Amino acid sequence: MRKAGGRTRVGSGFLIAILMVFAVPLTGRGEPRAGRRDLPRVEKIRVADLKEILRKDSGKVVLVNAWATWCKPCQDEIPGLLKLRKAFRGKPFRLIFLSADDADDLEKKVRPALKKFKVDFPSYLMNDTSDQAFISGMSSEWNGALPTSFLYDRSGKLKATLVGERTYNQFEDAVTKLLEK
Known part of the structure; x- marks a missing residue:
């Protein structure tokens, strides 16, 4: 984050990281969806x-x-x-x-x-x-x-x-x- 004219600016890298955290569940990757964890392999x-x-x-x-x-x-x-x-x-x-x-x-x-x-x-x-x-x-x-x-x-x-x-x-x-x- 950078200060510019008394306001805090968020860097683009930080925004991308936040978006990725929230986007992973939408893509179906990462942790299995609820209800799938308990299904047999x-x-x-x-x-x-x-x-x-x-x-x-x-x-x-x-x-x-x-x-x-x-x-x-x-x-x-x-x-x-x-x-x-x-x-x-x-x-x-x-x-x-x-x-x-x-x-x-x-x-x-x-x-x-x-x-x-x-x-x-x-x-x-x-x-x-x-x-x-x-x-x-x-x-x-x-x-x-x-x-x-x-x-x-x-x-x-x-x-x-x-x-x-x-x-x-x-x-x-x-x-x-x-x-x-």
């Missing part, structure tokens, strides 16, 4: 990205559950899968939710659905060049039906493609067998 991925995640999870049994917000059996399966995750907490096990919803539905459908189920861990949304590319890349045994779960052993090898709705006990048995190996 969902990342768009391709099959190659998922394979890299599985490689990094070497030493763990991994269950990848392909689901969608419009799939009633998928919705019915989620509480049992969350119970499974809790039951195997502290063991070398990881649950991954993989949404088959359209990428355009991420904010309006996928995140709210995961929030409804109180999913508190990172999840993913299929985003390959085509649905068929993702389906083929996941398993030759998979025709794209939902729900489908892919069970990987500790070495990252696909051990089972479980097409259709499963119960908690079925998942628990399958995971336990791989953990005991």
